[in-house]
Amino acid sequence: MHTALEEAVQEESQSDAEEHTLAERLNAMSDLASELAAELGREASPEDLAIRPGIPMDEVQRLLAMSMQALE
Numbered sequence: 001m002h003t004a005l006e007e008a009v010q011e012e013s014q015s016d017a018e019e020h021t022l023a024e025r026l027n028a029m030s031d032l033a034s035e036l037a038a039e040l041g042r043e044a045s046p047e048d049l050a051i052r053p054g055i056p057m058d059e060v061q062r063l064l065a066m067s068m069q070a071l072e
Helices: 002-040 046-051 057-071
Strands: none
Touching: 002 046, 002 057, 046 057
16 A cells, blocks of 8 residues: 555656646747747747757647647
């Protein structure tokens, strides 16, 4: 039983760390979008967001979809 509790706590800690990392990535994407908008004089496209930091397009799309879900 003690081992099961330790595993549950470890899983919870890992989940919290993953959520924190995801939040950091979403914040960085938002900051980059604002920076690019100022530089380009228009809203940054997903392509713009992928090119600058060298992030794969599918990752940018995934992060953008997650940020839109958070707003709903």
